[in-house]
Amino acid sequence: GMGITARGAWESVKRHFRALGIDSQSQDFTCVGIGDMSGDVFGNGMLLSRHIRLVAAFDHRHIFLDPNPDAARSYAERERMFALPRSSWEDYDTSLISEGGGVYPRSLKSIPVSPQVREALGLAADVDQLSPMALMNAILKAPVDLLWNGGIGTYVKASSESHADAGDRANNGLRVNGNELRCRAVGEGGNLGLTQRGRIEAAMNGVLVNTDFIDNSAGVDTSDHEVNIKILLSAPVQREELSLPQRNELLASMTDEVAELVLNDNYRQNQAISLMERMSAARLGSFGHFIRVLEGQGLLDRAIEFLPSEAELSDRKARGQGLTRPELSVLLSYDKIVVFNQMLDSDVPEDPYLSKELVRYFPNALQERFAQDMENHRLRREIIATAVTNSTVNRMGATFLLRMQEDTGQSAAQIAKAYTISREVLDARELWAGIDALDLKVSETAQLEALTSIWHLQRNLTRWLLNRPGEVLNIAEKVERYAGGVAELRSSLDRVLPEAARAELAADVEQWRAHGYPEDMARAFASLPFLAYALDIVEVAIEQALPVSEVAATYFSLSDALHTKWLMDAVEALPVGGRWHAQARGVLRDELQAQQRALVGQVLVAGAGQPAPERVSRWLERDDAALRYTLAMFADMRDLRDLDYPTLSVAVRRLAQVVASGAA
Known part of the structure; x- marks a missing residue:
């Protein structure tokens, strides 16, 4: 009853607008919608910002047009309708609708299109009337900031798909293609509003869109929390520490905090997708490998999930493109399922440190009072496995x-x-x-x-x-x-x-x-x-029982003299063509760090009690053939434009020889 599904999807909307540099909570923006104010998702959603300018909307009964809405006045009217039992667009006070707008039943043969509506929907100059189907099709393609879906049905497909692929016959007459959308962002409060291919096509054309299961996850997430809290409280109720009325009062008092925990998860998943999106062009090989491995293990079918084929991945690599948000949404969700099972099958839920995650899962009011009952919760392992999965995958990507x-x-x-x-x-x-x-x-x-x-x-x-x-x-x-x-x-x-x-x-x-x-x-x-x-x-x-600052000064001073920072940057910059490249790069990185650590140890032992720069310069000036040779080689290398794996492997090997000669 707290409109949580809409609020969760609104976290995605706010994210999309932040990416556009718009504050949806303090700046007016235009919107078209699917649904009406009596619907839970549409109704709650259209009250989540006082700056919505709802230009047009439709549901299965009516088409609503308000080409130049006043954000505050229309908000108040939507609020009034939301409170009316079983309202429809017909209940909207027409005296509040801007010039050229109106409410029309979908049963009409044709609907007049005013100059104002023409402007708002970006229609051609000669359009003065449209059939309801054509008008709804135009609403979906309107040049607005947000398309908010709170309805039932599939309204957007890809141009490569037929209407039959969308599997929703009722809307064949008004459905649009992803590449026809002119909105800047889509909020998916409802399910299946776009086909997955439609989402990908829209995203490829610059529309900000996730998927329905990312945007509207808050409903399911909330019931999970509620069930787990009820299980937790069943023990104190049984031992008569809480009466049932007290339990219910406690549950009711935590509604807001549960919502907070759930919305935080929506925020995090959006952030994870944004981070993966930012890295995906550079790390496309890594994502391709991930898809192949999961497919090889029978955990994922790329055709069913509309993930790119090998050929498509090569094309994108050539074009410098990564994966779209809808595709990354799928990978994020699959990875969480895989990781959850790995965590559940391990000793992670028994780890004393990670079991702190169990406490963080519950609202504050329960954390101290029922800490002991949490330890005995029958889904304790699952809750910890979920929390560790989320905290790792949301931060580090799929x-x-x-x-x-x-x-x-x-x-x-x-x-x-x-x-x-x-x-x-x-x-x-x-x-x-x-x-x-x-x-x-x-x-x-x-x-x-x-x-x-x-x-x-x-x-x-x-x-x-x-x-x-x-x-x-x-x-x-x-x-x-x-x-x-x-x-x-x-x-x-x-x-x-x-x-x-x-x-x-x-x-x-x-x-x-x-x-x-x-x-x-x-x-x-x-x-x-x-x-x-x-x-x-x-x-x-x-x-060596030395202060950190002393070791650090020596470390950085040596790194400076030997140019190992430059070497490390060169290793980091190596192109990763596939899994083995990635491993080779990792091995070089580890090896380089190990050599540097050994060298620092030698310098510290040799020059005990002297300031770092002197220690390092004395160590470097000693008469050592391996050291001379290596320094000369590094100087030559720094003039090279492209450093490849073999060259850098040789460099790291040379350092190992310096370490060996210093240890002798």
Whole structure:
């Protein structure tokens, strides 16, 4: 009864508008809709912003036209109709409709089209009347900001599909193709309003659209929460700690907070799709591989889900295109099903650290009072598996866990644990909350850029943790081991970086500030690339019982002298043609970090008690043939335009020889 399905879909609408630089909650925008005010999804949806200018709408009975609506007056009238039992468009007070508009039954032979309506719907100058079917077809193609679907039926197909493919005979006469849509965004409150191919075609033509199951997931999500809360409260009711009336009162009091938890999930899924979309052109190989692997395991049929064929993937790669939001929506959902099952079949639900996710799933009012009952909840494992799946996949995207499993040979459960450690060590939730709080204050592009740099760092730290030999990852233990040191490194960067790197950091801070981020956040984001080596630095500091800042100063000073930062950037820039390229790149990255760690250890031991720059220069000036040769080779390499896998493999191998000769 809280209009949650509409509110969930509205999270997608707000997201699409943020991408367009529009605040749907404080700026007027135009809209056409399918449905009427008596419908739950349409009615609730059309009251979710006071800035909707509803230009036209239709349901199975009427066509409503209001070519130049006043946002405030029309809002009040829609609100009045929403409260009327069983209202229809016919109940709309026509004195409030703008000039040239009106309400018409669909049974009429033809409907007059005024100049104002012609303008609003972008019709040709000679159109002065249309059949109801043709008029509804025109409404669907209107040049407006938003198409809001709260109706039943399929109204958009792809030009490659027949009307029969849409499977909804009643609307054959008015259905349009995805490439005919002129709206800027679609909100799918209803189910099946567009065929999947229709969505993809619309998206290819620049329309912002997800899918129905992403936009209207809030209804199902809410009932899941409610069922799980009822199961939780059955124990205190049985032991007579709560009476039934008290239980019901408690349930009612939590409605808003449950809605909050559910809407947060809609927000997150939209953000995940946006992040994947941003990366998808560059990482198309990774997505293609993901589709092939799932298909090979019989978990996915690309024809049924209208995912691109191998030929289509090659075409897109050639055109520099990635995957569309509707396609990414499908991959996100499939990955969550796969990962959920992997988590459920593992020891993740038993992990003492991850069981905190169990508590976070429930509203605050229950968290302390019934913590013990949560531990005994009969769906406890499922709730934790779901939460860990969501928190990992929403943040890292659909291909992350699979790629990591292949690269490290570790299980999905181990990867989820390593990912959790990286998140806690970086205090990433704090960074994310800061980004979310700046919705509409900085551009969506700038937000995605920040999320991407956090993503890269987490990927590197996760890999690092998984590649430690013989590790069984105890989350609490590792967070305890690294968090303090990483925080210390973060705050001392300005002091420990050599001059060139410090200038780079300062320039990055300015760039983030130019995007509109406040100083502290700009500094946090600018620091992220330097934290790629954080765990190496902290590990050496622990092993040699030295302060983090001292190890860091030596690390960066050596990196500067040997140009290993340049080498790492070159490795990062290697093109990934497929799975083996990705693995080769990962191996080079790991190897390079390991060599650098070993070298830093040698320098620290050799020059104990001296300031970092002196230590490093003394170590570099020693009479060592391997070192001389390597430095000369790196100098030659830096003049090369394209560095390929063989060249960089040789470079990394050379460093290993320097390590060996230094250890002798």
